[in-house]
Amino acid sequence: ARIICSGLDLTGSCSRFYDENKNPMPSELSRDLFKILPFFRFMHDNVKDINIYNLSDDTAISYDVIPFIKLQDISAEESKDMTRKKMQYRTSTDSYAN
Numbered sequence: 001a002r003i004i005c006s007g008l009d010l011t012g013s014c015s016r017f018y019d020e021n022k023n024p025m026p027s028e029l030s031r032d033l034f035k036i037l038p039f040f041r042f043m044h045d046n047v048k049d050i051n052i053y054n055l056s057d058d059t060a061i062s063y064d065v066i067p068f069i070k071l072q073d074i075s076a077e078e079s080k081d082m083t084r085k086k087m088q089y090r091t092s093t094d095s096y097a098n
Contacts, residue, residue: 003052004074010060033060040065
């Protein structure tokens with residue numbers, strides 16, 4: 001399985017994707033990074049069947065914990081996966097032909 005995070009900067013310097021008007025809600029995520037980061041590290045070190053990637057090119061989380069991935073690379077990987085699945089399907093249906 002694969003999880004792709006968008007907007008995972010945790011730097012506190014980026015604006016939100018929605019309109020904050022004149023009363024932006026305070027964010028405590030960047031302040032609490034030292035509490036959050038150990039959980040990401042634990043997951044990286046111990047959960048091997050899920051790959052997590054970060055689309056943010058400006059992040060407080062080291063890329064050795066959550067690797068950076070470009071949007072173009074996601075599309076290329078998905079295209080390869082679809083081709084591989086089609087080939088597996090063809091092979092399995094061909095092997096049962098009468």
